[in-house]
Amino acid sequence: ASGDPLAEPASSAGGSTIVVGSQAYYSNEIIAEIYSQALEAGGFTVDRQFQIGQREVYLPDIEAGKIDVFPEYTGDLLQALDKTAAGGTSDETYEQLQAALPDNLRVLDQAGASDQNSWTVTADFATKYNLTDIASLINVSVPITVGGNSELETRPYGPTALKEKYGIQTAGFKPVEDGGGPLTVKALEDGDIQLANIYTASPAFESGNLVVLEDPDALFLPSNVVPVVSDKIDDAAAAILNKVSAALTEDTLVQLNSQSVNDELSADKIATAWLTKEKLI
Amino acid sequence: MTWIWSNLDLIWDRTFDHLILSVPSIILSFVIALPFGALAHRYRTSRAVILTTVGLLYAIPSLPLFIVLPFIVGTSIRSPLNLIIALTLYGVALMVRVVADGLGSVDRDVQQSATAVGFSGWTSFWQVELPLAGPVLLAGLRVVAVSTVSLATVGAVIGAQSLGSLFTDGFQRGIQAEIIAGTLATVLLALVLDAILVLIGRLLMPWTRRSAIGVRVRPDTVAQEVTA
Amino acid sequence: MNFVTETVAWLIDPANWVGAGGIPTRLVQHLLFTLVTLVLAAVIAVPIGFLIGHTGRGRGLAVATSGAFRAIPTLGLLTLVALWVGIGLNAPYVALTVLAIPPILAGAYTGFEAIDRKIIDAARAVGMSEAQIVLKVELPLGLPLLIGGLRSATLQVVATATLAAYVADFGLGRYLFEGLRIRDYGEMLGGSILVILLAIVLEGVFALAQKLVVPRGVTAGLPTDIRDGSSRSRPAMESTIKEGTSHVRNE
């Protein structure tokens, strides 16, 4: 692909380099690295600006056009842009997101992979109280302490929503600022918390010790992985990214995350291996 | 620990990012603190005002400062400049007091004799007071250096790349080796900068090195050692 | 400057002043945490500092280790320990105790060292035992600098205790993190202002304590001597300024 004649004018027309950003979240960084390597293989020059905090930090930069490609999650981003967004199915959410984005930004194709919020309990806890979906939490006879990033407490799907939509009364909130990472899992296992918000693509689910509670009332919006891009991304670049998204399935993301957390591999190695395997580079 | 060996380049990159944040801050703190410290040293009223102000400055928790600063100075929140400004503020807060104390520690006899033999105020400041305050300034600067390096890691929480990024990343991925590597690298970096400052001090202040024949107490030794 | 009004609005919102997540509760949590941390650090650092100050031995080692301690980033230690012990206050206690040790240690041993050797020598010469020298001479004379060290440690711990909210539902730091995550600048700045106010109040308390414990004789004669006769005690005082009372923060 490096000999693609289209690549040259494309990259020079839109400026010399494409800036790819990522959240300060390892999984997001892996996806950003995949985008970057794919783009580089397509003849583009990439400037990586990874690990740049949470949405509130980088969103202004994307809106200002300082970042050209950013891996995002449809539902999460939609809620960040429009607190009252209704959501719905994966495709509905994607459409609403397209509408909610400012004029200078757009999203390319969404991937099959999603990494969405969830209410999760330990398998033991689920068995003990016979839990399957969120509504069944009503069976729990002990106080339920909730854990997750501190913003969870006020999010539309947070403890308040639990009460309003499912009538579940929680006993308290404990912040663990690791984005549903190992410490949150440890807190669940230690019984410091009973209910946690863990991203569905977390490798923690591989162990089978955790159970995601089903969400029939669509408390959580579907959050498929999607690149948010600026005008600088031309058709050639977009085509590359869309190919990546097409290959990025639900299971893939969990595997990639597992390589990072369990095998302690760095994002670039994980990305190269996957892209090579998928024959994308 | 294998993580460390397979990610040396990452650690090195973050160390470099860290240097970009901390070294300019340390230098700027010193340069900016000089005039304010001198002012605080010279006049009683300005002393109270300046020292109280820097005292308050130091009470501001770093995290909100990192976030609020862009609104005040107009930099982007994750730009290194933002962090450098914040770190410089803390450095200045620390250093101003040191400069005032350092100038105050200069032997009055020496100062007076300099005036008596005909040093003008300005010349005396640069050629007598400042060099003689040197050992105290150095001691203070070493503290500033160490604390700036340490403080810069907090920037990772708001997305400014530094060795602190190894903490947040390692924390999420549950890789202890990554956090340990970040911590060790930070301590090491601090100690290296500290050693460099000591070396610079040796070069610039040769007179403090020579041991006295007479049993003259050098006012600086205690301060120097204590803050080592 | 819209965030100023947001901050004021947040601070005066009565809803923020009640309940488990209310300002009074978090303020008390923050204060208690600070106190416990200081006590922990003091229990470790003060005896070591006194021992070094009294014997003059092990000073180099103490200086070097406390220098390295100073360089340990609190955030790193906090996350590391948290991975071992889980969520809650244990990790913050460890991390912040480590933070508080160097200034207290320095305050303790510089306090002892700053005492004119002649005074101690004379005390020994008139027949005081070592224990009596420590209790009746070194302790009262070294107390001001020790308190200076505690003061400096307090300021650091109060400001840095905000990081405890990284792994626990705790203290004023919660407002900072929550405000940061949900882009509520009013909450974030309001929380910061509370931390700053708390720090200022504690500073005041310590300044007062420091005044009260300076043995009167040490200050009594000074004003009469206009011209500078204090060159003897100066070196030691200087180091303290740097060490005991200067505010060094490593988060």
Add this chain to the structure above:
Amino acid sequence: MIEFHSVTKRFPDGTLAVDDFSLVLPSHKITVFVGTSGSGKTTLLRMINRMVDPTSGSIEIDGADIGTLEPVKLRRGIGYVMQNSGLLPHRRVIDNVATVPMLRGMPKKKARDEALHLLDTVGLDRSLANRYPSQLSGGQQQRVGVARGLAVNPNILLMDEPFGAVDPIVRAELQQELLRLQQELGKTVVFVTHDIDEAFLLGDQVVILRTGGKVAQVGSPAEILANPIDEFVATFVGADRGKRSLHLENHGDGDIVVDETGRLAGVLVGERSSAGSESKAGPRGPGASAQGGDSR
């Protein structure tokens, strides 16, 4: 009586501060160690109350080897006065004086009462009792130091350059005061100074030391002045510089005494007399105390 038997002191860093020093310090007399800086005066003095222990040799007080005594207890029975008084800055004058008696278990009230008396003894106004040392002049501080040294009514009083830091006029006063006190109390005093004039004024026995704690000459002031044993002593007492070689000059009103460097020494009064009990030229007996007692 204090006896040094072949006492040597080598400090851990190798400095030989005192080398094979033997001497008898008679009771009820003032022995003065005089010498330049580093000649081991302080070291010698501090060996008497075991602040320093000799490397070899022994020291006896009234026949008892002090090496066998418990240092803290020994010290509580020996008065000690040093330059800059060494007072505890955080205690009032009276408490400073009462410190050691209280350490020895005397009730506070009694100790304070006695301390007040001691202030009288050293010529300090009782109104100063409640001040802190820093609120006193240098001379007053030294008097408190002496009072503290006397508080346990010791037989031995060690004084390490006690008047080294006060100005010449006050110094002269304190010297006279010490002579008066000594006539009254008759302690065994060991006095260290580097001022030869002071040594000659105060000493019944003067020990001139050279660097390394070697004795250059021992004797009464007159003996030393009349017969400096070697050039070092001559230099030290000022004989070689002509400072001690006086001659008379007539200048109108009377005879002026001038030394060879041109320094005025004084005016000649009275007639030539032979050495008497009142001057330091001869031994001064305790009998002289009656006269000194009045001057208080």
Add this chain to the structure above:
Amino acid sequence: MIEFHSVTKRFPDGTLAVDDFSLVLPSHKITVFVGTSGSGKTTLLRMINRMVDPTSGSIEIDGADIGTLEPVKLRRGIGYVMQNSGLLPHRRVIDNVATVPMLRGMPKKKARDEALHLLDTVGLDRSLANRYPSQLSGGQQQRVGVARGLAVNPNILLMDEPFGAVDPIVRAELQQELLRLQQELGKTVVFVTHDIDEAFLLGDQVVILRTGGKVAQVGSPAEILANPIDEFVATFVGADRGKRSLHLENHGDGDIVVDETGRLAGVLVGERSSAGSESKAGPRGPGASAQGGDSR
């Protein structure tokens, strides 16, 4: 010639340091201000180079009112030597001496060459030139201080207790050295001390001050000693304590001179002579310098 005309100095805090002081300080002579601590000696000295400006009154140097001169420039033309030498601890000996000439614009090389010569003048070995002040003994430091004071070849040399901090033997040496230098160079020297012996040794004109900068007596040493104007002066010069009232005692080998307190002053040599040009009893003219010059 330096003239004080009704000079008064009141410090901002109200201290009256000098009160209506008038005096003429003759050229090429040593005038000594002597008095106890706080008597305004330093203040008087510092008014001469405008380190302190008088509250009222005026000071003239060779007829020119110094109030009209630029202080920094004035100071660069007046030598200044103080206790603890006041050397810059961060500069080598040679650079300390060369400081002022270089401030006045002399090229570095020339200034250093001259500085080396000055080290010879004050009797310091050139090998010390590259040391830092802290590497010298107290006496050596004072010599460097004097060399620095002489570096601009000033007519006036101000010396504020220059020998106050060195031990007695070195002090005597430095005093003799100053007298030798003065015979050679004939500067107008203003010298401050609180040691009356030093004042009498060095001063052509001695000014005894009492607290508050009041003149107690002015005159040559002999005049003051022979006729102390009042009790204060008598006390100060030691006459009242009998320190200056000497008598002779016979002690075997010869006549020993003893004062009334029993202090040994020295041994009598030679015969009675009348006051001559060699002693401080009479005025010492510049003619005496020829003789002193040889002694170098």
